[in-house]
Amino acid sequence: MNEKVLTRYFDIPHLYNIDVYLEKGGYEAVRKALKLKPEEIIEEVKKANLRGRGGAGFPAGLKWSFVPKVDKPKYLCVNADEGEPGTFKDRFIMSHNPHLLIEGIIITCYAVDIHLAFIYIRGEYEKIARRLESAIEEAKRKGFLGSDILGSGFNLEVVVHRGAGAYICGEETALLESLEGKRGHPRLKPPFPASVGLFQMPTVINNVETIANVPLIILNGADWFLNLGKPKDGGTRLFSVSGMVERPGVFELPVGTPLRKIIYEYAGGIKNGRKLKGVIPGGMSAPILLPEEIDVPMDCESVFNKGSMLGSAAIIVIDESVPIIEVLRKVTKFYSHESCGQCTPCRIGTSWINKIVERIASGKGGKGDIEEIERLALQIKGRTLCPLGDAAAMPILAIVNKYRHELEAMLPQ
Amino acid sequence: MSAQLFEIIKKEIEAIIPRYPKKEAALLPALHVVQRKLGFIPPEGERLVAQLLEIKPVRVREVVTFYTMFTRKPLGKYLLQVCSNLSCSLAGGELILEYLKTKLGIKVGETTPDGRFTLLTVECLGACDQAPCLMVNDDLYGQLNKDKIDDLINKLD
Numbered sequence: 105m106n107e108k109v110l111t112r113y114f115d116i117p118h119l120y121n122i123d124v125y126l127e128k129g130g131y132e133a134v135r136k137a138l139k140l141k142p143e144e145i146i147e148e149v150k151k152a153n154l155r156g157r158g159g160a161g162f163p164a165g166l167k168w169s170f171v172p173k174v175d176k177p178k179y180l181c182v183n184a185d186e187g188e189p190g191t192f193k194d195r196f197i198m199s200h201n202p203h204l205l206i207e208g209i210i211i212t213c214y215a216v217d218i219h220l221a222f223i224y225i226r227g228e229y230e231k232i233a234r235r236l237e238s239a240i241e242e243a244k245r246k247g248f249l250g251s252d253i254l255g256s257g258f259n260l261e262v263v264v265h266r267g268a269g270a271y272i273c274g275e276e277t278a279l280l281e282s283l284e285g286k287r288g289h290p291r292l293k294p295p296f297p298a299s300v301g302l303f304q305m306p307t308v309i310n311n312v313e314t315i316a317n318v319p320l321i322i323l324n325g326a327d328w329f330l331n332l333g334k335p336k337d338g339g340t341r342l343f344s345v346s347g348m349v350e351r352p353g354v355f356e357l358p359v360g361t362p363l364r365k366i367i368y369e370y371a372g373g374i375k376n377g378r379k380l381k382g383v384i385p386g387g388m389s390a391p392i393l394l395p396e397e398i399d400v401p402m403d404c405e406s407v408f409n410k411g412s413m414l415g416s417a418a419i420i421v422i423d424e425s426v427p428i429i430e431v432l433r434k435v436t437k438f439y440s441h442e443s444c445g446q447c448t449p450c451r452i453g454t455s456w457i458n459k460i461v462e463r464i465a466s467g468k469g470g471k472g473d474i475e476e477i478e479r480l481a482l483q484i485k486g487r488t489l490c491p492l493g494d495a496a497a498m499p500i501l502a503i504v505n506k507y508r509h510e511l512e513a514m515l516p517q
Numbered sequence: 518m519s520a521q522l523f524e525i526i527k528k529e530i531e532a533i534i535p536r537y538p539k540k541e542a543a544l545l546p547a548l549h550v551v552q553r554k555l556g557f558i559p560p561e562g563e564r565l566v567a568q569l570l571e572i573k574p575v576r577v578r579e580v581v582t583f584y585t586m587f588t589r590k591p592l593g594k595y596l597l598q599v600c601s602n603l604s605c606s607l608a609g610g611e612l613i614l615e616y617l618k619t620k621l622g623i624k625v626g627e628t629t630p631d632g633r634f635t636l637l638t639v640e641c642l643g644a645c646d647q648a649p650c651l652m653v654n655d656d657l658y659g660q661l662n663k664d665k666i667d668d669l670i671n672k673l674d
Contacts, residue, residue, distance in 0.1 A: 177538065186643045187640070187641065187643070188641075189602045189603055189604070189640070189641035189645075190603065190604055190641070190645055191641075191643060191645075192643045192644055192645055192646060194643070195643050195644065220538070226643070227549075227584075227586045228586070228639075228642055228643070228652065229643070230655040231655060231656075231657075261536075263536045263537070265545065265546065266545065266546065266549060267545065267584070267586075268545055268548070268549070268584035268585070268586040268587055269584050269585035269586035269587075269639075270583065270584050270585065271640065282545065283542060284539070284541065284542050285539075285541040285542045285543065285544030285545065285570070285572075285576075285580065286544075286579075286580065287579060287580060287583040288583065288584075303538055303539060303542075344645065344646070345646075346604040346607075346645030346646055346648060347603075347604050347607050347608075347645075348607055352604075352645065352646040352648070353646045354646065384603075388602075388603065388641075418645075420603055420604055420607075420645075422607065426607065430606070431603065434601075434602060434603040434606055435603070437601075438602060438603075438640055438641075441640060442640065444583075
């Protein structure tokens with residue numbers, strides 16, 4: 105099966121205009137959803153096993169069902185902060201089809217009884233933010249947003265909120281802090297955002313791609329969605345493929361498509377016929393896989409069982425011409441730059457490791473440097489408030505373990 | 518800041534505030550307004566935002582200094598931000614950066630003496646399929662090489 109469902113109409117020019125979108129059956133899912141009971145929608149999404157597309161892979165329907173049915177304001181925050189290196193699928197969705205996202209937002213908010221939604225979009229996506237804003241205006245004019253949507257009595261406003269360049273704000277509680285007008289410092293969990301979130305109110309936070317799948321589930325049913333993917337992990341994924349492949353890009357493929365097939369068939373194989381050296385399968389935070397480890401179906405569970413993670417499904421392909429120390433330099437520089445500074449192990453550990461790596465790269469490494477990197481990474485892992493610490497430690501440990509000989513060869517014997 | 522500009526900024530921020538359940542949530546968008554109008558965020562801009570959102574100026578400073586997109590120093594007319602993350606580096610991003618440094622005669626973090634260009638590196642811009650890439654102000658340019666850089670710089674006045 106190689107049928108595109110989420111990106112089906114993305115080739116059509118000006119799909120971001122509401123009239124073009126309506127011609128293609130746009131907002132039919134909203135019309136259908138508003139005639140259903142909210143709990144029926146939650147049940148359908150639960151049954152579809154729609155897992156979060158942002159990185160953690162948490163089932164969306166289950167997340168929604170955690171929101172208490174209390175009579176106070178509740179919020180939806182769409183996570184459009186897309187900062188995980190290697191990931192560019194949400195840009196793809198929002199720039200081609202903003203109305204699909206808006207449709208998903210309407211249905212999600214109706215299901216969870218939310219009347220104010222925010223799209224937290226990374227600051228660098230300024231042009232896409234403007235495109236979203238004009239799409240929201242169009243939707244309002246057609247009666248899909250605002251008060252008494254399509255005569256259903258349901259009200260909803262959507263606000264586009266731009267970040268300002270901080271990877272950490274993609275972490276859900278840092279995102280909430282940032283939206284409240286503060287530094288993006290993650291919060292201690294529990295309480296989880298479903299009960300205590302934005303402005304201390306119950307809050308749903310979902311990734312762009314997750315929300316964009318909701319209209320498809322409503323239109324076609326949970327069974328259809330499950331059949332596209334795996335029993336515990338429904339639908340398709342947008343794989344962002346970059347690095348040394350012939351055809352980098354976003355590929356919509358069924359959940360569970362083998363990694364080897366994505367690289368060699370869809371992305372055209374390794375550039376210039378070179379040999380593969382390693383693959384990062386789920387964004388920079390995902391531990392690297394060796395060439396002999398790429399016969400893995402790309403679903404959350406299978407990639408986890410290989411000791412890595414599907415994450416944001418961003419695949420970075422590295423060929424034999426790249427010294428592994430260069431990859432390690434980029435990884436460690438990134439996390440030392442993006443650590444928010446709140447937890448000591450992460451703040452100090454990431455920059456300390458980066459210094460050692462730079463030392464090795466400049467030929468001034470010493471005996472025991474590799475063990476020191478491992479020791480520090482293990483000091484970070486599991487010892488921070490938010491997942492950034494683990495996200496830094498895991499890929500570093502994987503690179504050191506899997507390419508130890510190459511790194512050791514750089515040190516004085 | 519001229520009185521006229523002050524009024525324009527104030528009006529824009531006042532239009533944003535009602536979108537949020539609490540005033541201080543408008544802090545990031547308000548700072549974006551100041552930076553877009555003035556090119557950077559001077560102390561008087563911080564004070565104006567603090568006053569409009571009814572928070573202490575130190576709360577504004579705290580946020581300005583956390584987010585890399587906010588700057589307290591004036592930048593060149595064109596801000597060139599070259600991605601230095603993995604996918605861009607694999608595609609030759611470091612060569613692009615070196616070429617720009619030589620061409621403009623400045624280091625990363627510096628502005629050309631004529632005030633036209635500021636050069637910075639940036640983490641992943643979410644456009645790895647177009648690697649290597651850079652942003653010029655709000656515009657993204659991808660699949661760069663030396664010729665494309667020459668064309669790009671020539672086109673900027």
